[in-house]
Amino acid sequence: DTGVSQDPRHKITKRGQNVTFRCDPISEHNRLYWYRQTLGQGPEFLTYFQNEAQLEKSRLLSDRFSAERPKGSFSTLEIQRTEQGDSAMYLCASSLGLNNEQFFGPGTRLTVL
Amino acid sequence: ELKVEQNPLFLSMQEGKNYTIYCNYSTTSDRLYWYRQDPGKSLESLFVLLSNGAVKQEGRLMASLDTKARLSTLHITAAVHDLSATYFCAVDRNSGGSNYKLTFGKGTLLTVNP
Numbered sequence: 001d002t003g004v005s006q007d008p009r010h011k012i013t014k015r016g017q018n019v020t021f022r023c024d025p026i027s028e029h030n031r032l033y034w035y036r037q038t039l040g041q042g043p044e045f046l047t048y049f050q051n052e053a054q055l056e057k058s059r060l061l062s063d064r065f066s067a068e069r070p071k072g073s074f075s076t077l078e079i080q081r082t083e084q085g086d087s088a089m090y091l092c093a094s095s096l097g098l099n100n101e102q103f104f105g106p107g108t109r110l111t112v113l
Numbered sequence: 114e115l116k117v118e119q120n121p122l123f124l125s126m127q128e129g130k131n132y133t134i135y136c137n138y139s140t141t142s143d144r145l146y147w148y149r150q151d152p153g154k155s156l157e158s159l160f161v162l163l164s165n166g167a168v169k170q171e172g173r174l175m176a177s178l179d180t181k182a183r184l185s186t187l188h189i190t191a192a193v194h195d196l197s198a199t200y201f202c203a204v205d206r207n208s209g210g211s212n213y214k215l216t217f218g219k220g221t222l223l224t225v226n227p
Binding site (some may be wrong): 043044048091099100102106 | 205213214215
């Protein structure tokens with residue numbers, strides 16, 4: 001399978017715990033994005049990387065959130081001290097080239113109890 | 114701030130009928146994307162529209178882009194039940210090709226009834 005993969009697919013955690021999600025983009029894609037989607041809404045941009053450089057972060061991304069993309073390959077998104085409002089689907093996407101067609105992974109559904 | 118508005122947000126239609134979903138956006142952009150999302154699933158890329166006047170068709174779906182009007186349409190021809198899904202349009206700020214994040218509309222939930 002050469003698509004975008006994400007792990008885990010589901011995560012249930014208690015408020016205050018830390019969680020980490022992983023995204024593996026399509027192998028030759030140099031840009032990687034994280035989005036968050038809540039029920040009934042479109043995805044909202046969180047952050048993106050070009051190779052290993054994090055080029056933009058949304059204001060939605062509080063200081064409890066951190067993302068990395070070491071060596072420009074896979075990426076991790078960590079949420080510290082989770083809150084119930086963090087419950088959402090976290091989507092990863094990757095793209096290559098000027099047309100910027102983004103291919104999305106299956107998502108990680110986070111539930112904070 | 115770039116805003117993307119879709120209408121309608123909910124669309125219930127009968128099989129065999131035609132309908133159009135509209136996507137308006139607030140600032141200049143030459144790149145517009147349509148995605149499909151099935152319940153509980155991720156987003157599937159449908160169309161990439163890269164210039165004014167672009168038109169693309171796949172099966173019963175046709176998308177077009179008018180950058181001067183900041184409007185894209187997704188036209189459904191002779192709807193079938195399998196088209197039932199949520200459709201999103203998204204735009205990126207093509208300011209010199211340096212901004213690639215997508216801003217999405219709220220989505221149109223399409224239900225095709227027999």
